[in-house]
Amino acid sequence: MAVAAGSLSPTARAASVGRRSISVWRKAAVAIVVLLAVVLIWEAAKWLGGDPWFIHGTVFGVRIDYEHRPPLQWRIADDLSLPHVWDVTRAFVDPAQRNGPPLGLVLSGQALFTFREALVGFVFGGILGLGLAVWFVHSQLAERALVPYVVASQTVPILAISPIVVNATKAGWLSVALVTAYLTFFPVTIGALRGLRAADPRAFELFRSYAASRRQILMRLRMPASLPYLFAALRIAAAAAVIGAIIGEIPAGIQDGLASAIVNYNQYYVTAPERLWATIVLCSAVGLVFVGLVKLAEAVVLRRRYGTLDVSPGQ
Amino acid sequence: MTESETGRSAADRTKARSTARPVVEVDGLEKTFGSGESAVRALEDIDLTIRQGEFVSLIGPSGCGKSTLLRLIGDLTSPSAGRVLVNGKPAARARLDRDYGMVFQAPVLMDWRTIDRNIELPLEIMGFRRAERSRRSAELLKLVELEGFEGKHPWQLSGGMQQRVAIARALAFDPKLLLMDEPFGALDEMTRERMNLELMKIWGQTGTTVVFVTHSIPEAVFLSTRVAVMSPRPGRIARVIEVDLPQPRTVETRELPRYFELVTRVRETLRRHEPEGRELEEIEASDAARIRAEGLA
Numbered sequence: 174m175a176v177a178a179g180s181l182s183p184t185a186r187a188a189s190v191g192r193r194s195i196s197v198w199r200k201a202a203v204a205i206v207v208l209l210a211v212v213l214i215w216e217a218a219k220w221l222g223g224d225p226w227f228i229h230g231t232v233f234g235v236r237i238d239y240e241h242r243p244p245l246q247w248r249i250a251d252d253l254s255l256p257h258v259w260d261v262t263r264a265f266v267d268p269a270q271r272n273g274p275p276l277g278l279v280l281s282g283q284a285l286f287t288f289r290e291a292l293v294g295f296v297f298g299g300i301l302g303l304g305l306a307v308w309f310v311h312s313q314l315a316e317r318a319l320v321p322y323v324v325a326s327q328t329v330p331i332l333a334i335s336p337i338v339v340n341a342t343k344a345g346w347l348s349v350a351l352v353t354a355y356l357t358f359f360p361v362t363i364g365a366l367r368g369l370r371a372a373d374p375r376a377f378e379l380f381r382s383y384a385a386s387r388r389q390i391l392m393r394l395r396m397p398a399s400l401p402y403l404f405a406a407l408r409i410a411a412a413a414a415v416i417g418a419i420i421g422e423i424p425a426g427i428q429d430g431l432a433s434a435i436v437n438y439n440q441y442y443v444t445a446p447e448r449l450w451a452t453i454v455l456c457s458a459v460g461l462v463f464v465g466l467v468k469l470a471e472a473v474v475l476r477r478r479y480g481t482l483d484v485s486p487g488q
Numbered sequence: 489m490t491e492s493e494t495g496r497s498a499a500d501r502t503k504a505r506s507t508a509r510p511v512v513e514v515d516g517l518e519k520t521f522g523s524g525e526s527a528v529r530a531l532e533d534i535d536l537t538i539r540q541g542e543f544v545s546l547i548g549p550s551g552c553g554k555s556t557l558l559r560l561i562g563d564l565t566s567p568s569a570g571r572v573l574v575n576g577k578p579a580a581r582a583r584l585d586r587d588y589g590m591v592f593q594a595p596v597l598m599d600w601r602t603i604d605r606n607i608e609l610p611l612e613i614m615g616f617r618r619a620e621r622s623r624r625s626a627e628l629l630k631l632v633e634l635e636g637f638e639g640k641h642p643w644q645l646s647g648g649m650q651q652r653v654a655i656a657r658a659l660a661f662d663p664k665l666l667l668m669d670e671p672f673g674a675l676d677e678m679t680r681e682r683m684n685l686e687l688m689k690i691w692g693q694t695g696t697t698v699v700f701v702t703h704s705i706p707e708a709v710f711l712s713t714r715v716a717v718m719s720p721r722p723g724r725i726a727r728v729i730e731v732d733l734p735q736p737r738t739v740e741t742r743e744l745p746r747y748f749e750l751v752t753r754v755r756e757t758l759r760r761h762e763p764e765g766r767e768l769e770e771i772e773a774s775d776a777a778r779i780r781a782e783g784l785a
Contacts, residue, residue, distance in 0.1 A: 382590040383614065397600045478600050
């Protein structure tokens with residue numbers, strides 16, 4: 174049997190690395206094209222059915238007078254419902270308050286604050302979720318008794334839970350992290366529970382034939398086998414964590430996070446809708462970064478497992 | 489069961505074996521799955537003694553309970569009646585004492601471990617020191633001729649190579665008994681024949697006792713010192729056939745007239761115990777009745 178049969182030769186490996194970097198570039202290009210397409214459709218809708226707009230001014234000594242009157246009138250495309258992309262972009266640069274720092278900077282600070290709450294809550298929720306799954310997989314009684322409550326916990330609106338948690342703990346941003354944990358443990362429990370049982374039944378028999386302890390089966394078989402399921406669940410949890418953190422901030426009365434920006438710009442929506450839109454963009458950016466980080470961790474942890482070395486940023 | 493025309497050396501070996509220590513003793517074994525109306529009797533009245541150094545194959549049509557018998561010996565399931573002793577101990581005790589290694593039809597390797605770490609898995613669980621583990625895995629990689637593959641992952645190896653890793657893993661802690669459940673059933677014919685030769689080499693070098701489940705007649709005859717032919721519904725050992733082919737088994741073994749005789753003998757034994765005639769008519773009639781009933785329902 175030739176030694177090279179099942180192995181990757183150096184040239185094959187170099188080629189696969191080359192192919193990988195190409196695929197990263199391609200993915201980045203696709204992401205940019207999609208973003209441009211969204212902007213294009215957005216502005217096309219405004220072009221056809223938005224409010225009229227004009228440019229009067231001098232650019233490099235050239236006088237420009239342009240007026241655009243859309244042929245149709247759609248409520249959804251007017252400047253209040255759907256501000257221009259450039260207005261939203263400019264909102265980031267304009268000062269948040271008179272003579273203050275630009276809105277983008279203020280929002281970034283708030284996003285970072287919310288991100289911290291989300292991250293801490295995500296870690297709490299992850300540990301709780303995984304702990305429950307490990308417990309359930311070893312105790313049918315616990316599983317049968319508690320899983321209905323775990324499911325029920327998620328049918329209660331988070332908006333109703335968060336004031337209770339905030340009032341009971343009175344721990345500022347940590348209370349918010351607890352609300353986040355409440356929202357994130359569920360997908361982790363369900364995903365991990367599935368994953369902890371996912372190993373080949375014969376692998377369990379193999380461990381049985383070694384007279385392996387429960388702990389050894391957990392650490393050497395169940396856990397490694399559950400990782401792909403766990404990471405899928407963690408990605409869902411990461412997205413939920415950002416929502417949980419924002420919702421939790423409201424009853425906690427926290428002024429430093431994205432929730433206060435959302436509440437604030439909701440009140441001034443009629444005069445400055447682009448600010449709320451800018452806040453929305455930042456909220457989703459926080460979520461994307463979070464999910465991206467989880468995906469990156471997954472790619473690092475599972476990099477050698479299936480021969481796919483897929484390291485792609487985003488979603 | 490003894491063959492009058494066998495040579496002297498074979499007779500000596502038979503004698504030597506009859507005095508060797510029994511490794512597996514199966515006594516009045518029964519296994520029933522389910523209960524009441526839907527109970528299925530998988531095994532009935534099984535008696536079998538396997539002595540040290542033997543290579544015994546269990547062969548029979550699907551549903552004859554050969555895998556169940558192997559799993560009972562390995563304490564992966566428990567008997568409804570009767571008893572199984574391994575090394576003179578109840579099967580459960582023997583399992584806890586790690587008296588046997590197990591190889592399945594699929595290699596069941598851990599994707600997240602490299603080849604050497606897969607082989608070391610049982611050693612880790614049994615608390616061997618790191619230095620000892622690496623020494624053993626290096627030795628076994630050599631035995632199954634996979635030196636140079638220790639750093640690879642299972643998905644980088646062919647099916648035959650993966651199964652060799654599974655065999656190395658089963659031998660890692662030096663068990664005195666090897667239980668193999670159709671280990672080469674998923675391999676193509678050529679790989680299978682090569683694996684048979686390698687298994688014979690390993691068996692010759694380690695002196696391990698082997699219980700081997702297969703549904704390939706040539707494979708059973710080529711490998712075994714005895715072949716237990718099983719019949720279905722309920723599963724029984726119909727006959728145990730001595731294989732008096734010379735050791736070591738090599739490529740030439742498959743060309744010996746005696747080899748063909750034994751293959752024919754096993755095949756005829758299997759055929760004799762297939763349901764046929766009246767019994768087959770009854771089975772078909774009841775099947776037809778069931779289908780009609782389902783059609784009407």
